[in-house]
Amino acid sequence: MLVTRLKEITTEAEALRAELQAEEAQAKAITSPQVAYETFKAELKSNSQTPEGREKIKAAIRDIVESIKFASKDCYTITFKGGKSLEVWMADGTFKFEAARDLGPVMVP
Numbered sequence: 001m002l003v004t005r006l007k008e009i010t011t012e013a014e015a016l017r018a019e020l021q022a023e024e025a026q027a028k029a030i031t032s033p034q035v036a037y038e039t040f041k042a043e044l045k046s047n048s049q050t051p052e053g054r055e056k057i058k059a060a061i062r063d064i065v066e067s068i069k070f071a072s073k074d075c076y077t078i079t080f081k082g083g084k085s086l087e088v089w090m091a092d093g094t095f096k097f098e099a100a101r102d103l104g105p106v107m108v109p
Contacts, residue, residue: 036063036081 047053
């Protein structure tokens with residue numbers, strides 16, 4: 001009975017160890033926000049005039065932005081990797097930026 005339980009615990013420990021190693025490898029593969037932003041600035045400065053350069057800029061943006069969600073035709077929220085969000089409001093040809101507020105769950109009737 002103890003031998004069987006020991007085998008179960010050993011198997012579980014090996015599975016957890018493998019999961020931990022996979023998460024550590026993924027964390028090492030993620031570009032830090034500072035490096036991603038510096039790469040984006042460099043790509044934007046040097047590559048914005050050619051189609052190939054614009055592809056490099058798109059790749060640099062993907063390292064910074066987690067998602068973009070449109071709330072309406074005049075408002076969208078940009079969520080950055082790292083968790084911070086920015087609301088962008090468009091009106092009369094101008095943009096207004098503000099830190100996104102956590103309004104909690106939205107109730108829809």
